[in-house]
Amino acid sequence: MAQRVLMEGSAAMAESAIQSGCRFYAGYPITPSTEILEYMAARMPGVGGVCMNAESEIEAIGMVWGAAGCGVRAMIASTGQGISLMQESFAELANAQIPIVAVNMCRGQGDYFQSTRGGGHGDYRFIVLAPASAQEAVDLAALAFHLADKWRNPVMIMGDFLLSHTSEMVEFGRFSAAPLPPKTWATTGARGRRGITLSPLGPSEKLSTDVATALANVTAKHPKIKVEEVRVDAGFLDDAALVVVAFGFPGRFVKYAVRLARAKGLRVGYLRPISLWPFPSEAVAAVAARGSALAVYELNAGQMIEDVQLAALGRVPVHFIGGISHDHSGFGVGPALTVETIASRIEAVYPRAAA
Amino acid sequence: MEATVTVDRETCKGCALCVPVCPPKVLVMSEDVNGKGYRYPLLLEGCTGCELCAKVCPDFCFEVFREVRNGGVH
Amino acid sequence: MSDALSQRSPTAPLRGKHGEEMEKVFEKPDLLLRTEHSLCPGCGEPVTLRIILELIQELDLRDQTICVCGIGCYTAFPMIIDLDVLQALHGRAPSVATGAKRVQPDRFVFTLQGDGDMVSEGLQEIIHSAARGENFTAVLLNNGVFGETGGHMTATTVLGQHTKTTPGGRDLAKHGNPIKISELIAQLDGVAYVARAAVHNPTGIKLTTQYLRDAFQTQLAGKGFSFVEVLTMCPTDWFVGPDQGPAWLDANLKTTYPLGVLKDSRQ
Numbered sequence: 001m002a003q004r005v006l007m008e009g010s011a012a013m014a015e016s017a018i019q020s021g022c023r024f025y026a027g028y029p030i031t032p033s034t035e036i037l038e039y040m041a042a043r044m045p046g047v048g049g050v051c052m053n054a055e056s057e058i059e060a061i062g063m064v065w066g067a068a069g070c071g072v073r074a075m076i077a078s079t080g081q082g083i084s085l086m087q088e089s090f091a092e093l094a095n096a097q098i099p100i101v102a103v104n105m106c107r108g109q110g111d112y113f114q115s116t117r118g119g120g121h122g123d124y125r126f127i128v129l130a131p132a133s134a135q136e137a138v139d140l141a142a143l144a145f146h147l148a149d150k151w152r153n154p155v156m157i158m159g160d161f162l163l164s165h166t167s168e169m170v171e172f173g174r175f176s177a178a179p180l181p182p183k184t185w186a187t188t189g190a191r192g193r194r195g196i197t198l199s200p201l202g203p204s205e206k207l208s209t210d211v212a213t214a215l216a217n218v219t220a221k222h223p224k225i226k227v228e229e230v231r232v233d234a235g236f237l238d239d240a241a242l243v244v245v246a247f248g249f250p251g252r253f254v255k256y257a258v259r260l261a262r263a264k265g266l267r268v269g270y271l272r273p274i275s276l277w278p279f280p281s282e283a284v285a286a287v288a289a290r291g292s293a294l295a296v297y298e299l300n301a302g303q304m305i306e307d308v309q310l311a312a313l314g315r316v317p318v319h320f321i322g323g324i325s326h327d328h329s330g331f332g333v334g335p336a337l338t339v340e341t342i343a344s345r346i347e348a349v350y351p352r353a354a355a
Numbered sequence: 356m357e358a359t360v361t362v363d364r365e366t367c368k369g370c371a372l373c374v375p376v377c378p379p380k381v382l383v384m385s386e387d388v389n390g391k392g393y394r395y396p397l398l399l400e401g402c403t404g405c406e407l408c409a410k411v412c413p414d415f416c417f418e419v420f421r422e423v424r425n426g427g428v429h
Numbered sequence: 430m431s432d433a434l435s436q437r438s439p440t441a442p443l444r445g446k447h448g449e450e451m452e453k454v455f456e457k458p459d460l461l462l463r464t465e466h467s468l469c470p471g472c473g474e475p476v477t478l479r480i481i482l483e484l485i486q487e488l489d490l491r492d493q494t495i496c497v498c499g500i501g502c503y504t505a506f507p508m509i510i511d512l513d514v515l516q517a518l519h520g521r522a523p524s525v526a527t528g529a530k531r532v533q534p535d536r537f538v539f540t541l542q543g544d545g546d547m548v549s550e551g552l553q554e555i556i557h558s559a560a561r562g563e564n565f566t567a568v569l570l571n572n573g574v575f576g577e578t579g580g581h582m583t584a585t586t587v588l589g590q591h592t593k594t595t596p597g598g599r600d601l602a603k604h605g606n607p608i609k610i611s612e613l614i615a616q617l618d619g620v621a622y623v624a625r626a627a628v629h630n631p632t633g634i635k636l637t638t639q640y641l642r643d644a645f646q647t648q649l650a651g652k653g654f655s656f657v658e659v660l661t662m663c664p665t666d667w668f669v670g671p672d673q674g675p676a677w678l679d680a681n682l683k684t685t686y687p688l689g690v691l692k693d694s695r696q
Binding site: 357358359361362363364366368369370371372374375376393404406407409410411412413414415416417418419420421422423424 | 435437438439443445446447449450451452453454455456457461464465466468469470471472473474475476479628630631634664671672674675
């Protein structure tokens with residue numbers, strides 16, 4: 001029987017990264033991501049890796065760029081405004097097709113647009129994954145490194161204060177995949193071959209000026225990723241008059257609230273996107289095609305709801321039952337994040353849906 | 356000692372940095388221009404193969420040759 | 430002057446006027462894949478590049494070299510050199526070099542950055558890397574101006590220097606003082622070697638070669654952070670003719686930024 005241990009979400013994610021072969025971490029202390037930096041500082045030397053407490057977020061992402069560009073699995077974590085600082089580097093290393101794993105331990109859920117639309121410039125996309133438990137965070141961390149290397153594309157994991165600070169039983173090593181080809185694109189010193197340029201600005205071949213093809217290759221992956229990497233968790237859809245869409249830890253609260261509603265006889269279902277990009281548009285479209293109304297619960301002023309509306313294509317009403325909710329700390333665990341609140345909001349919109 | 360340089364005239368951008376550094380003053384800029392419209396250096400008699408022109412040239416235009424004596428390299 | 434003298438790498442042996450065979454004693458570095466580049470007539474950056482490539486060949490470092498390149502006119506170089514190059518963002522080469530060197534400590538890592546890149550946008554990055562004593566070599570190409578964007582003030586533009594953003598010359602009251610980055614870096618513990626040279630004449634080129642060699646060997650010996658500032662000509666954005674670059678550098682840039690070794694703690 002596999003061993004299960006009690007760990008805080010941040011530590012569990014960091015441990016999963018290390019067990020996935022992550023050997024370089026750079027970060028800057030910022031709540032609620034700091035525990036990942038602390039865990040890496042303690043753990044990395046023991047596995048022969050490097051953890052850098054950089055002097056700024058921009059320097060931290062630069063260090064990750066350098067390490068990942070040399071073929072090493074590398075990770076960074078921050079929260080919204082730290083992620084904001086890193087955007088130029090995110091956009092450009094995506095153009096260089098350098099794989100990294102970035103974690104946003106969000107304060108609330110207001111960074112959905114930043115993550116899925118790109119807070120940076122240009123046409124790049126991050127693959128974005130949103131765990132709803134420490135176990136899922138462990139599994140998605142391992143998946144993230146695999147997807148980043150598989151697609152040569154950055155992957156972001158959206159956590160939050162609850163994920164960071166809630167201790168749960170977790171088991172490591174549940175994710176496995178076939179090994180990927182060696183990173184022949186990495187700058188390791190040109191022994192036995194022509195030198196490589198690893199650049200966001202153009203091709204890796206020397207003497208080539210084919211910038212157009214190099215940049216086209218960055219976005220040519222996107223349609224394929226959209227087909228292969230959608231992940232979603234859903235339930236009670238078949239007879240639902242109303243389906244509630246939510247991501248991350250709040251998605252777990254919604255699942256519980258939906259069960260409370262079901263116990264009262266309401267035909268409610270839930271749909272929890274695990275991949276925020278690519279968004280599970282087909283799953284949402286299928287819900288709308290069946291005639292179920294949609295409600296979106298997210299702790300922001302309305303961001304994921306736009307992706308839900310796009311997928312629904314006007315077939316059914318889409319109700320917003322979320323909102324910004326903070327306590328005095330500002331870290332996004334506010335009064336609206338309770339199953340009672342969510343259940344009452346579901347009950348409030350249900351009559352319109354069931355009609 | 357016999358020495359000479361070759362000049363890649365078409366790569367030259369006519370900066371003329373080579374002219375004043377030549378100790379025997381055997382480089383002069385041409386009157387006519389290359390395909391890019393730049394004048395290029397011409398070599399008079401008296402090159403010593405000191406390599407200074409090659410070292411200051413930003414466009415890698417020069418190759419320097421010196422006579423082989425006693426089977427050794429100078 | 431015969432046509433033979435205008436060919437690179439003549440196939441027939443050259444002979445002197447008494448018939449003596451001449452051998453080639455100087456040619457472009459092997460690591461330079463192409464001599465054509467887009468930099469201006471009289472630019473000092475390609476001269477510096479040649480010195481760097483020759484040193485890498487001399488020290489047999491090709492197979493283990495990773496160049497981390499900044500953004501400026503010299504960004505045209507990665508595609509014509511046979512070395513692994515990590516292209517970084519404006520000002521951000523030091524952090525990228527830090528990551529690269531930390532995960533591959535046995536590789537030879539150097540940054541190639543202009544003054545706008547390193548001393549304007551990237552001042553924080555170079556100072557932190559130096560203070561941490563990261564074991565890579567930072568090479569600064571200082572021409573006192575943002576060349577690639579067309580001639581604008583950087584943190585190293587000298588007082589009185591005319592640029593498109595300092596019309597009439599850099600003025601103390603309006604634009605403040607330039608930053609002497611070598612002097613700043615030399616004060617930091619963890620910095621093993623700092624020197625400043627120039628490529629405006631053969632003496633300067635010789636000094637540049639020596640200081641870069643010493644800096645490279647500082648890294649190879651694992652002594653800590655090494656830094657070489659190379660003053661280069663930019664006649665285009667100094668608004669002088671290509672053949673006037675060396676004189677302008679001598680009179681205006683070198684006077685603010687004296688040449689020499691500022692720190693050498695390799696012993």
